[in-house]
Amino acid sequence: MSATNTSTRVVIEPVTRVEGHGKVTILLDEANRVTQARLHIVEFRGFERFICGRPYWEMPVAVQRLCGICPVSHHLCAAKAIDKIVGVDQLTPTGEKMRRLMHYGQIFQSHSLHFFHLASPDLLFGFDADPAIRNVVGIIQQHRDLAVQAVLMRKYGQEVIKATAGKKVHGTGAIPGGINKNLSTAERDALLADAPQMLAWARSAVEIAKNYTLENLEKVKDFGSFESTSLSIIRDDGAMDLYNGGLRAVDKDGGTIFDHVPNDRYLDYIAEQVKDWSYMKFPFIRSIGPDDGWYRVGPLARLNTCDFIDTPEAEEARREFKSLTNGRPNHMTMAFHWARMIETLHSIEKIIDLLHDRDLQGTDLVARGQRRREGVGIIEAPRGTLFHHYRVDEHDLVTMCNLIVSTTSNNEPMNRSVRRVAEQYISGRPQVTEPMLNAVEVAIRAYDPCLSCATHALGQMPLEIELIGPDGGLIDRGSKG
Amino acid sequence: MSKPKVATCSLAGCFGCHMSLLDIDERILELVDLIEFHKTPLTDIKRFTARCAVGLVEGGCANEENVEVLRTFRRHCDVLISLGDCATMGGIPALRNFVPLEDCLREAYLAGPSVYNPGGDVPNDIELPLLLDKVRPCHEVVKIDYFLPGCPPSADTIWAALKALLSGEPVELPYQLIKYD
Numbered sequence: 016m017s018a019t020n021t022s023t024r025v026v027i028e029p030v031t032r033v034e035g036h037g038k039v040t041i042l043l044d045e046a047n048r049v050t051q052a053r054l055h056i057v058e059f060r061g062f063e064r065f066i067c068g069r070p071y072w073e074m075p076v077a078v079q080r081l082c083g084i085c086p087v088s089h090h091l092c093a094a095k096a097i098d099k100i101v102g103v104d105q106l107t108p109t110g111e112k113m114r115r116l117m118h119y120g121q122i123f124q125s126h127s128l129h130f131f132h133l134a135s136p137d138l139l140f141g142f143d144a145d146p147a148i149r150n151v152v153g154i155i156q157q158h159r160d161l162a163v164q165a166v167l168m169r170k171y172g173q174e175v176i177k178a179t180a181g182k183k184v185h186g187t188g189a190i191p192g193g194i195n196k197n198l199s200t201a202e203r204d205a206l207l208a209d210a211p212q213m214l215a216w217a218r219s220a221v222e223i224a225k226n227y228t229l230e231n232l233e234k235v236k237d238f239g240s241f242e243s244t245s246l247s248i249i250r251d252d253g254a255m256d257l258y259n260g261g262l263r264a265v266d267k268d269g270g271t272i273f274d275h276v277p278n279d280r281y282l283d284y285i286a287e288q289v290k291d292w293s294y295m296k297f298p299f300i301r302s303i304g305p306d307d308g309w310y311r312v313g314p315l316a317r318l319n320t321c322d323f324i325d326t327p328e329a330e331e332a333r334r335e336f337k338s339l340t341n342g343r344p345n346h347m348t349m350a351f352h353w354a355r356m357i358e359t360l361h362s363i364e365k366i367i368d369l370l371h372d373r374d375l376q377g378t379d380l381v382a383r384g385q386r387r388r389e390g391v392g393i394i395e396a397p398r399g400t401l402f403h404h405y406r407v408d409e410h411d412l413v414t415m416c417n418l419i420v421s422t423t424s425n426n427e428p429m430n431r432s433v434r435r436v437a438e439q440y441i442s443g444r445p446q447v448t449e450p451m452l453n454a455v456e457v458a459i460r461a462y463d464p465c466l467s468c469a470t471h472a473l474g475q476m477p478l479e480i481e482l483i484g485p486d487g488g489l490i491d492r493g494s495k496g
Numbered sequence: 497m498s499k500p501k502v503a504t505c506s507l508a509g510c511f512g513c514h515m516s517l518l519d520i521d522e523r524i525l526e527l528v529d530l531i532e533f534h535k536t537p538l539t540d541i542k543r544f545t546a547r548c549a550v551g552l553v554e555g556g557c558a559n560e561e562n563v564e565v566l567r568t569f570r571r572h573c574d575v576l577i578s579l580g581d582c583a584t585m586g587g588i589p590a591l592r593n594f595v596p597l598e599d600c601l602r603e604a605y606l607a608g609p610s611v612y613n614p615g616g617d618v619p620n621d622i623e624l625p626l627l628l629d630k631v632r633p634c635h636e637v638v639k640i641d642y643f644l645p646g647c648p649p650s651a652d653t654i655w656a657a658l659k660a661l662l663s664g665e666p667v668e669l670p671y672q673l674i675k676y677d
C-alpha cells in the first residue's frame with residue numbers, strides 16, 4: 016500500500032464493537048500524511064417523517080424502535096414529551112418513581128454492556144492485540160470472573176427494565192401521563208436480593224476504569240483528546256439528574272454558557288447543521304454558531320457539567336475523578352470509561368434507594384390534564400442528552416416530530432477524535448496496519464456511540480477504513496479480519 | 497473437530513434483536529463452548545474468511561449496502577435465519593414505504609425545526625450507499641431458511657432455535673415462543 020504518486024483512501028467498515036453501523040474514511044497524501052479523516056453514518060430511516068400521521072399515544076412504543084440498545088431512553092423521552100401533550104407537568108409519585116427506576120435500570124445495563132462486552136477487550140488485551148481474541152469471547156475465555164460479572168450486571172439492569180416496562184427490549188410501561196403498572200413486592204424483593212452484589216461489582220468496575228486511566232495516563236491523556244464544551248440536563252440545585260432537569264452548557268474551562276434552560280425552549284439554544292457526507296447531523300449551540308458551537312454529551316460531559324452527585328459513593332468517586340484535573344473539566348476522550356463507571360455506581364445506588372420507597376407499590380399511576388398541541392421531552396440517555404419534540408393535531412395525530420439523539424451531539428467530537436488518532440497513529444507511517452485502524456475505533460468506542468440511534472434520520476454503523484490516493488483513487492481497503 | 501461458526505449482522509434494524517440474543521444471559525458462557533462467533537458486530541471479524549453453519553440476520557434491506565451484506569451472508573452461511581420482525585417483514589423502518597423517500601429526506605435535512613442548512617444540501621456523498629425506494633424484508637432478496645418473529649424474538653426463542661439447529665434436531669418451537677411483539 017505504498018502510495019508514492021497518488022493519495023490513498025483507507026476505509027474502516029464496518030466499525031465493530033459499537034452499536035449500529037458506521038464507516039471511517041481516511042485520506043492520505045503522497046507522504047502518507049492524513050489529509051482528511053471522517054466518520055460517516057451510512058444509513059437513513061426517515062423516522063421523523065413517517066411517524067407523522069400516527070396517533071400520539073403510539074410514540075413511546077413506536078419511536079423506541081429506533082434503537083434496541085437504549086429503547087428505554089426513547090420510550091421515556093417520548094413519554095415525557097407526550098405527558099405535555101396530555102397536559103401533565105407533574106406525574107404521580109408512583110408514576111415518576113417507576114419511570115426513574117426503569118431509567119436507572121437502563122443506564123446500569125447499557126453502561127455495563129458497553130464497558131465489559133464492547134470496550135474492555137481493548138483495555139485488557141491492548142489496542143493492538145490479536146483481533147481473534149480481542150472481543151467478548153476472549154474475555155469469557157481469559158477473564159472468566161469478569162465475564163460472569165459482566166453478564167450478570169447487564170442481566171440485572173434488564174430485570175429492572177422488565178419489572179418496570181414489562182419486557183426487556185421494547186417494553187410498554189410508560190404511557191401518556193404516567194405508567195401502566197406498579198412494582199409488586201415480589202418483584203421488589205427479587206431485585207433487592209441481588210442489589211448488594213451489584214453494588215459491590217459497580218464499585219469494582221469504577222476501580223478497573225480508574226486504574227486503567229491512571230496507570231496509562233501518559234498514553235490516554237492525549238489519545239483522541241481535545242478541549243470542548245459540555246452539555247447535559249441538570250437538577251435545579253446543580254446535582255446530576257439523568258431523568259429530569261433544565262439544560263446546562265459549560266465551556267472548556269467550566270464557565271457557564273447557559274443554565275437551567277426549560278426543555279421547551281431548546282430550539283432557541285440548539286440547532287443542527289447538515290453536511291453532505293453523513294446522514295448524521297452536526298448539532299451546535301446557536302449563540303456560538305455552527306463552526307465552533309459543537310459540544311460533547313454523555314458521561315464525560317455530565318461529570319463536567321454537574322456540581323455534585325446526590326448519592327454518596329458516586330459522589331466520592333466523582334471527587335476523585337475531578338481531582339485529576341484540579342476540579343476543571345476533563346477533556347480526555349478515554350476518561351469517558353471512568354465517568355461511565357461512576358454513573359453505573361450512581362445508578363445502582365439510585366436503584367437501591369428507589370426499591371426501598373413504598374411509593375413504588377402505590378396505585379395512583381396516571382395523572383391527567385388539559386390537552387395541548389405540542390410537547391418537548393429531554394432526558395439523559397446513557398450516551399447523552401436526548402431530545403424528542405412532537406406536535407399533534409385535533410385528531411390526535413402527530414404532525415411534526417423532531418429527534419436529536421445523543422450520539423448525534425457527539426458527531427463532531429467523534430470526528431475530531433478520529434482525526435486526532437489518525438494523525439497520531441497513521442500519519443506519515445509507511446504502512447497502515449490493523450492495530451492502527453483499531454486505534455481509530457478505540458477512540459470512537461470511548462463515546463459508546465449508538466449508531467442505531469443516529470440512523471433515525473436513521474443510520475447504522477459498520478466500520479471500514481479505505482485509503483484513497485491524491486488522485487482520489489482507491490488504493491487499499493483496510494478492513495479487519 | 498472445530499466448532500460450528502455463527503455469524504450475525506444488523507441491516508435496517510435497531511440492534512434490539514442482538515440485545516435479545518445477549519439476553520440469554522449466563523447461557524452465553526455455554527454458547528461460546530458450543531460455537532465460534534465469526535463475522536458479527538461483537539467481534540472485529542469484518543469479512544467472511546470461513547463457512548458458517550448459521551447466519552442470523554436482523555433488519556430488512558433499506559439500502560444497497562444492506563442488500564450486498566445480505567447476499568454475502570447467504571453465500572457464506574449454510575442456514576440463514578431472519579431474526580425478528582424487521583428482517584421478516586420490514587418492521588417499523590418499512591413504515592417509510594408509505595411515504596415518498598424524498599419527503600423523508602426533506603423532513604430530516606431541510607424542514608425539521610432544529611435544522612440549520614443554508615446551502616439546502618441533502619446528504620449525498622460517494623461514501624453513502626444508495627437508498628432503496630422501499631424497505632424490503634430479507635426473503636425478497638435471498639432465500640431464508642427460518643423466520644423467528646418478535647420485536648425482538650425473546651432470548652428463549654433464539655436459544656431454543658440455535659440449540660435445535662446446532663444439535664441437528666428439527667426446529668420446532670412451542671406456541672408460547674412464537675410471538676409478534
Ligand code: SF4
Pocket residue numbers: 080083184185508509510511512513554555579580581582583587588646647648649
Ligand atoms: S425486530 Fe424489533 S427489536 Fe428486532 S431490529 Fe426490528 S425493531 Fe429492533
